[in-house]
Amino acid sequence: MLYREAGQFKTTYDADQAIFPIAQDRWAVIAFAAIAFLVVPFFVNDYWTNAVLLPLLIYGLAALGLNILVGYCGQISLGTGGFMAVGAFASYKLMTSFPELNIAIVVLLSGGATALVGVMFGLPSLRIKGFYLAVATLAAQFFLVWLFNKFGWFYNYSATGQISVPERTIFGLVVTGPTAAPWVKYLFCLSFLALFGLIAKNVVRGRIGRNWMAIRDMDIAAELIGVRPLQTKLSAFAFSSFYVGMAGSLLFTVYLGAVEVTEVFGINVSFLVLFMVIIGGLGSILGSFLGATFLVLMPIFLKNFMVDGLGLLPVLAKHVEILLMGLLIMGFLIVEPHGLARMWQILKEKFRLWPFPY
Amino acid sequence: MLFFIETVLSGLMAGVMYSLVALGFVLIFKASGIFNFAQGVFCLFAALTFVGIMEKTGVPWPVSFVLTVGVMIALAWAIERFLLSHLVNQEPIILFMATIGLAYFLEGLGDLMWGSDVKPLDIGLPSGASDWMLDTFDIYVEKLEVVAAVVAAALVTGLAVFFQKTRIGRALRAVADDHQAALSVGISLRTIWVIVWSVAGIVALVAGIMWGAKSGVQFSLSLIALKALPVLILGGFTSIPGAIVGGLIIGVGEKVAEIYLGPFVGGAIENWFAYMLALAFLLVRPQGLFGERIIERV
Amino acid sequence: MNAFVEPATMPGSGVAKGEVLLSVANVSLAFGGVKAITNISFDIRKGEIRAIIGPNGAGKTSMLNVINGFYHPQEGTITWRGKARRKMKPYEAASHGIARTFQNVALFKGMTTLDNIMTGRGLSMKKNFLWQCLHWGPALKEEIDHRHRVEEIIDFLEIQAIRKTPVGRLPYGLQKRVELARALAMEPELLLLDEPMAGMNLEEKEDMSRFILDVNQQFGTTIALIEHDMGVVMDLSDRVVVLDYGRKIADGMPEDVQKNQDVIDAYLGVPHEE
Numbered sequence: 001m002l003y004r005e006a007g008q009f010k011t012t013y014d015a016d017q018a019i020f021p022i023a024q025d026r027w028a029v030i031a032f033a034a035i036a037f038l039v040v041p042f043f044v045n046d047y048w049t050n051a052v053l054l055p056l057l058i059y060g061l062a063a064l065g066l067n068i069l070v071g072y073c074g075q076i077s078l079g080t081g082g083f084m085a086v087g088a089f090a091s092y093k094l095m096t097s098f099p100e101l102n103i104a105i106v107v108l109l110s111g112g113a114t115a116l117v118g119v120m121f122g123l124p125s126l127r128i129k130g131f132y133l134a135v136a137t138l139a140a141q142f143f144l145v146w147l148f149n150k151f152g153w154f155y156n157y158s159a160t161g162q163i164s165v166p167e168r169t170i171f172g173l174v175v176t177g178p179t180a181a182p183w184v185k186y187l188f189c190l191s192f193l194a195l196f197g198l199i200a201k202n203v204v205r206g207r208i209g210r211n212w213m214a215i216r217d218m219d220i221a222a223e224l225i226g227v228r229p230l231q232t233k234l235s236a237f238a239f240s241s242f243y244v245g246m247a248g249s250l251l252f253t254v255y256l257g258a259v260e261v262t263e264v265f266g267i268n269v270s271f272l273v274l275f276m277v278i279i280g281g282l283g284s285i286l287g288s289f290l291g292a293t294f295l296v297l298m299p300i301f302l303k304n305f306m307v308d309g310l311g312l313l314p315v316l317a318k319h320v321e322i323l324l325m326g327l328l329i330m331g332f333l334i335v336e337p338h339g340l341a342r343m344w345q346i347l348k349e350k351f352r353l354w355p356f357p358y
Numbered sequence: 359m360l361f362f363i364e365t366v367l368s369g370l371m372a373g374v375m376y377s378l379v380a381l382g383f384v385l386i387f388k389a390s391g392i393f394n395f396a397q398g399v400f401c402l403f404a405a406l407t408f409v410g411i412m413e414k415t416g417v418p419w420p421v422s423f424v425l426t427v428g429v430m431i432a433l434a435w436a437i438e439r440f441l442l443s444h445l446v447n448q449e450p451i452i453l454f455m456a457t458i459g460l461a462y463f464l465e466g467l468g469d470l471m472w473g474s475d476v477k478p479l480d481i482g483l484p485s486g487a488s489d490w491m492l493d494t495f496d497i498y499v500e501k502l503e504v505v506a507a508v509v510a511a512a513l514v515t516g517l518a519v520f521f522q523k524t525r526i527g528r529a530l531r532a533v534a535d536d537h538q539a540a541l542s543v544g545i546s547l548r549t550i551w552v553i554v555w556s557v558a559g560i561v562a563l564v565a566g567i568m569w570g571a572k573s574g575v576q577f578s579l580s581l582i583a584l585k586a587l588p589v590l591i592l593g594g595f596t597s598i599p600g601a602i603v604g605g606l607i608i609g610v611g612e613k614v615a616e617i618y619l620g621p622f623v624g625g626a627i628e629n630w631f632a633y634m635l636a637l638a639f640l641l642v643r644p645q646g647l648f649g650e651r652i653i654e655r656v
Numbered sequence: 657m658n659a660f661v662e663p664a665t666m667p668g669s670g671v672a673k674g675e676v677l678l679s680v681a682n683v684s685l686a687f688g689g690v691k692a693i694t695n696i697s698f699d700i701r702k703g704e705i706r707a708i709i710g711p712n713g714a715g716k717t718s719m720l721n722v723i724n725g726f727y728h729p730q731e732g733t734i735t736w737r738g739k740a741r742r743k744m745k746p747y748e749a750a751s752h753g754i755a756r757t758f759q760n761v762a763l764f765k766g767m768t769t770l771d772n773i774m775t776g777r778g779l780s781m782k783k784n785f786l787w788q789c790l791h792w793g794p795a796l797k798e799e800i801d802h803r804h805r806v807e808e809i810i811d812f813l814e815i816q817a818i819r820k821t822p823v824g825r826l827p828y829g830l831q832k833r834v835e836l837a838r839a840l841a842m843e844p845e846l847l848l849l850d851e852p853m854a855g856m857n858l859e860e861k862e863d864m865s866r867f868i869l870d871v872n873q874q875f876g877t878t879i880a881l882i883e884h885d886m887g888v889v890m891d892l893s894d895r896v897v898v899l900d901y902g903r904k905i906a907d908g909m910p911e912d913v914q915k916n917q918d919v920i921d922a923y924l925g926v927p928h929e930e
Contacts, residue, residue, distance in 0.1 A: 013803045014796065076451060124637055127644045131393045131454070131595065135587045136640070139633030150624040202791035206799060207774075207781045210767070214775050217764035220654060224724055225842060226750030226779040235785070267584070271458060278455045283766065319474070323466025329459030334444040337452045654726075 003351040019201055036190060041183040049182035051300060054255045057189040058247050060292040063276040064193075064200055064285065065243025070274070071282035072204055073236035074216030075125050076134035081269035082144035083241050085261050086114040087248030089154050092163040095253070096156060103168040103175055107192065107249045114245020115238040117144070122237030126230045129219075141267055148261040164258035176253045185254050192250065196243060201285050203239065212236050213283070244273075279332055281341025290340040298328065364498055365613050371503035373609020374510045378565035379586035380593065380601035381514070382558040387595045388534040389554040390442070393454045396461040398583015400559055403468045404430055405566030405575045409479050410472035419481040423563075430559030431552075438552045465577075474577065479570035506568040513564055514602060517557070526553060534596070588636035594646035604647060608632045671737050673703040677846060677878050678723065683732030685718055692718040693729065694902045700846065705872055706880045707893035707910075711922065714899040716882045717759060720848045723880070724756050725749040751779055755844030759851045759882075761831045765824040769834050772823055773809060776841030777802040809837050813867060829860040836867065840875075847871070849881040853888060861885065865892060890914065898922070 003024050010016045020026045044053065062084060069075050090110035094101060101109075121140040125133055148154045155163045167177035174180045175188050203209050211232045214222035223229050252259045259265075272295065280291020302324055306317040336343055379397060386394040407429050411422040441460065445453055521527040532540040533550050541547060569579055589608050593600025615631045640646065671677050679699035685692045693715045700706045708716050721727040723734065725744040733740050736752060744752075755776075764772050781802060787795035810816055813833050818826060823834055832852060839847055852868065853861045865888055871877050883889050889896060889910065896913045898906040900922040906913050913919055 013800050013807075017799065017803070070451075124641060128591075128640050130450070132591050132640065134454075135591045136633070136637050138584070138587060139630055139637050142630035142633060146626065146629055150626065199789045203785075203788050206788040206791055206795065207778050207783070208785065208788050210771055210775045211778055213767050213771070214764050217766050218762050220726070220746075221758065221762035221764070222775070223746045224726065224750060224756050225776055225838065226747050227775070228747050275455065275458075278452070282451075315474075316470075319466050319469040321466070322462050323470060326459045326461065326463030326466060329462065330441055330456050333448075333452055333456045333459065334441070337445070337448050 003348070003354075005352060017205070019205075033194065037187070037194075041187055044182045044186050046182050049186050050255075052296065053186050054189055056293055056296045057186075057193050058250045058255055059273065059276060059296055060289045061189075061193050061196065061250065062244050062247035062273050063280060063288040063292045064197060065240045065247065066273050067277045067280070067282065067284070067288040068200060068204070068212070068243065069236050069240035070277055071284065071287075072209060072216060073212040073233060073240075075122070075233060075236060076131070077137040077140075077240070078134050078267070078270045078274065079121060079137040079140035079144070080244055080273045081265040081267055082141040083114050083118060083244040084248030084251060084269060085144055085148055085265035086117050086241075087111060087245030088252035088259055088265070089148050089163065089261075090114065090245065091249040091253050092156075092165070093154070095166055095168065099166070103170050103188075103253065106168075107246050107253070110249035111242040111246035114248065115242040118237045118241025118244075119234050122234050122241075125233045125237070138267070141270055145261055145265060148265075160260070162258055162260045163252070165253045168253070177257060180254070189250055189254060192246060196246070197285060197289075200243070204285070208232075208235060216283075275329060279329070279339055281339030284339070284341035286344065287339050287341030290344065294340065299325070362614075365617055366610050367499055368503070369610035369613030370606055371500070371507060371609070372613065373606035374503075374507045375565060375569060375582065375605075376586050376589045376609055377602045377605025378510050378513070378561060378568070379582055380589040380605050381517075381598065382561045382565070383586060383590055384593075384596060384598055384601045385517075385554055385558045385561070389530055390533075390551055391450060391453075391537075392442075392457065393450065393595070394558070395454060395457045395583070396464060397558065397562060398579070398581065398586070399461040399464045399468075400430075400562035401566035401569065401582065402575070402577065402579040403433075403464045403566075404559065404563035405479065405570040405579060406468040406472045406477070408563065408567060409477045409570065409575050413472075413477070426563055427560055430563055431556045434552050434555035434559050437555055438548060442551060443548065476574045476576040477570075479567065479575050481567070481571070502568075502571060506572075509564060509568065513561065514598075517561075517598070520557075526550075530554065585632060588632040592636040592639055592647055594648055597646070597648040600646060600648045604636075608635065611635050671702045671845075673876070675702050676700070676735075677702040677737065679735045680719075680723070681733050681735070683719075683722060683729045683734070685715075685722060685727055685729040691902055693722070695732075696899070696902075696904045697732075698897045698904065698907055700878060700880055701895075702878055703872075703876055704878060704894040705868070705892055706878075707889045707896045708880060708882050708899065709884070709886075709889055709896060710899035713901075715902040716899055717850055718902075719899070720756065720850055720880070720882065723749075723846075724754045724848060750842065753842075753845035754848065755839040755842040755846070756848040757832070757835045757839050757850060757852060759854065761828070761835055763823045763831055763835055763838070766822065768820050768822055769815060769826070769837075770806065770810075770819045772834055773806045773837045773841045774802065776838040777806060779842060806841055809840050812840075812870070813837050829856055832856070832864065833867070836864075836871075840871065840877075843875075844877060846878045846880065849879060849883075851882050851884065853883060853885060861888065868892060 005022055008021075008023055010021065015021070020029060040053075062080060066077065066080055069077050087110045090113040091106050094106045094109055095103075117140075121137060124136050128136060149161065155161055165176045167179065168175060170184075170188065173184045175184050204212070211222070211227045212235075214225070214227050215229060215232050215236075219229060222232075248265070251264070256264065276291035276295050277288060278291070279294055280289065281287025299321060302321050303317060306312045306320060307314055312320065379401060382397045382400065383394060386392055386397070404426055408419075408422055408426045411417065411425050412419060415422075417425075437460065441456060442453075445456055521530060529540070529545045530550055530553070532543070532545055533547065537547065540550075565582075566575070566579060569582060585608070586605070589601060589604040592607060593602075593604025612628050612631050612635070615635075616625070616628050619631075620627050676699045679697075681697045683696050684694050696715075696719065708719060710716055718727060722729050725746045725748060728743050735741070764775065767775070781798055783795045783798050787793070791799070810819060813836065815830065815833055815837065818830060818834075823831060826834065836849075836852065849868070853864050856864065868879060868881070869892065872879055881893070883892075893910055895908060896906075896910050897904060898913060898916075898919050900918075905918045905922055906916045908916075
């Protein structure tokens with residue numbers, strides 16, 4: 001009853017094209033944002049930020065980036081882990097070379113560096129398509145990890161090959177390093193996600209977003225109505241890599257603090273983020289967040305349930321976790337191949353029509 | 359010069375392995391259009407089952423082999439029944455993701471059933487250097503690799519005969535050409551898929567045994583699948599000769615590059631060189647090794 | 657409610673009505689050993705409706721593909737607005753004012769009708785990436801301006817009700833109409849229609865014929881169309897070119913072509929001698 005569209009008349013195209021054309025949606029989003037920004041910071045502790053909130057926000061950003069490439073532009077990439085590594089190492093080099101640089105700018109520049117690398121590995125997309133391209137992006141994954149592992153310059157010749165983050169502040173508050181307060185880290189990442197979530201939404205509903213989708217749905221027809229294929233695909237690679245790079249940068253600077261490239265940015269990460277995108281919903285900004293939430297929370301639940309609830313040995317639980325993860329993914333794809341975003345949409349549709357079935 | 363020949367030969371042998379894994383991919387992709395990422399885990403799972411049965415029951419290896427073939431066929435049936443039949447007409451990427459889910463599942467299942475420690479696989483395959491090659495040509499070649507090459511060649515020949523001469527083979531080729539048309543002349547897609555996934559499972563078992571005999575059955579076995587991927591882009595997803603020749607090229611290319619190019623850039627380039635090679639090749643010839651020139655139509 | 661759009665709103669090109677807009681001279685196209693088009697020449701004049709007909713496999717679609725730069729002929733020249741053009745990419749042809757619909761509907765299936773048509777406006781939207789990120793101020797104004805133009809086309813083709821429907825869900829006849837709308841959104845000077853009425857019922861064909869005539873008359877758009885329905889071709893077109901096995905066998909007024917013996921033999925069927 002509360003969720004009704006009737007009576008809300010749109011008199012301008014502006015109102016018709018708003019992100020949330022229905023008033024109840026607008027209020028819900030404002031309320032959600034207010035809680036996330038104004039209430040949650042007072043309650044977070046170390047466990048919640050480190051185990052749940054930071055991975056959720058950071059992977060949300062990475063999934064958003066990948067969704068732009070895969071879901072909106074239709075170019076499958078399996079190189080996400082490698083691109084996140086670029087973001088992390090760019091941050092490290094920037095922070096150690098220019099200590100006075102603001103951390104927010106470091107994150108942005110790292111995204112920019114990743115965008116450049118992304119464009120380079122996006123070049124083959126003009127000539128190869130579909131799974132051939134997916135496999136080709138694995139080249140980026142392996143090459144980049146090898147690069148950061150092999151050349152000392154990237155990790156400042158540290159003996160372990162690890163990079164660890166120096167302490168940085170923003171508005172006088174410590175945001176990186178071991179002394180940073182959980183709520184500062186949380187707000188820092190949340191701000192990035194909120195800001196760039198909004199930007200992504202703006203881009204995908206404008207000319208550039210439409211061109212991406214045109215290439216995704218039918219590349220030949222798109223070209224014949226004046227969409228430049230190379231430019232469009234590369235812009236998607238750049239934009240997507242920018243987000244993924246920022247996610248990698250935040251993962252290293254704010255969340256982990258110390259990183260060894262082969263452990264943190266392996267091919268598993270590429271698959272994990274791709275799963276988030278698919279389970280959340282291809283071509284949906286909201287879906288990226290839902291997918292990230294689902295895949296960050298699920299292993300925690302599984303682990304708590306099996307180790308604490310059933311008393312399984314951690315090693316055994318790990319195997320069961322992998323097995324269940326596989327089962328869940330398959331089951332999920334069978335039940336709703338279009339992802340959580342579609343489920344949410346159907347649910348809202350039902351609410352709008354309630355109590356009538358249609 | 360001799361060293362170079364040795365390098366090429368060992369590359370060829372490794373290439374045979376890649377070809378075997380790639381072959382499994384190609385079979386499934388041709389028949390069902392599914393990019394089966396789980397093919398590598400198939401190898402691991404099959405080898406684990408093979409070794410596991412021998413360990414637990416003490417039966418000789420041929421019995422275990424037959425039993426494992428049975429397991430792989432049952433697995434193929436289960437995959438069709440519980441996974442593929444629910445995903446008919448979905449986007450290729452959804453099916454691709456489902457096979458990654460399958461890979462996770464099989465990995466967890468294999469570890470749960472047989473444990474995750476490295477298992478030696480010894481079924482009496484010859485090992486060590488081939489004396490004959492060493493004496494005659496002064497070249498070092500592993501006996502095991504020669505055996506692997508022979509087995510692979512026999513397998514491929516067998517498959518070729520199966521596809522060309524039998525009724526099922528003809529139905530398979532019909533399905534590969536056009537699903538709808540095949541259905542309309544009364545070919546059961548489900549049966550064909552079970553057969554193809556079974557064949558791919560058996561190919562995986564053979565590949566798994568060969569790799570296992572070389573370096574033990576362990577998780578890294580599933581990573582060879584990743585090596586088979588550049589073979590696929592090089593040879594094409596639907597070409598069996600492509601998978602074989604591509605595998606050999608990648609095998610030789612990466613060995614030669616590692617030894618002659620690796621030292622200049624810090625080594626360990628085997629991980630990505632194959633991809634770069636395949637990529638560079640595709641930029642020149644987008645249709646792959648054996649593909650026909652693509653004419654796009656609207 | 658047909659919104660009448662002034663012809664003046666469509667871009668001019670300096671080519672006056674009745675003059676040659678595009679001419680194809682001695683064009684040959686082959687794929688490997690297979691000849692699709694052999695030595696074909698014809699022209700399209702500004703403001704006319706030009707039909708290209710011929711049996712299946714005659715090379716009609718290939719001809720359209722050559723005109724909008726999707727295929728590159730091995731021989732021959734294409735002159736557009738009086739200038740011979742070299743190898744041209746399809747998107748360049750599009751930016752020169754050549755739009756196109758397809759034999760098999762080639763819409764962007766995942767997008768709504770509105771977004772599909774808005775895509776056609778892409779070439780004339782100029783705001784850069786940073787403005788797009790903001791989606792505010794000038795970028796928003798541009799978006800709304802173009803939305804107005806798109807709404808005019810939506811009114812013109814009477815597809816208001818399906819604005820927000822993903823095109824994948826639309827019936828075939830409406831998809832064809834949306835495709836025409838998308839091409840019109842480009843405000844083309846030359847519109848290529850590849851079998852715009854294939855698979856339609858009589859009523860839908862009548863609607864589509866009406867739209868084609870209206871586009872030609874209201875917007876002054878030059879139209880080249882491929883069509884199998886002879887009745888439609890004879891009624892709509894000003895001039896007809898006939899292809900068979902990749903060669904041109906006739907060219908002229910519909911009634912002349914209809915009488916041409918080669919055409920009757922090749923296409924309309926050889927009359928039986930009793």
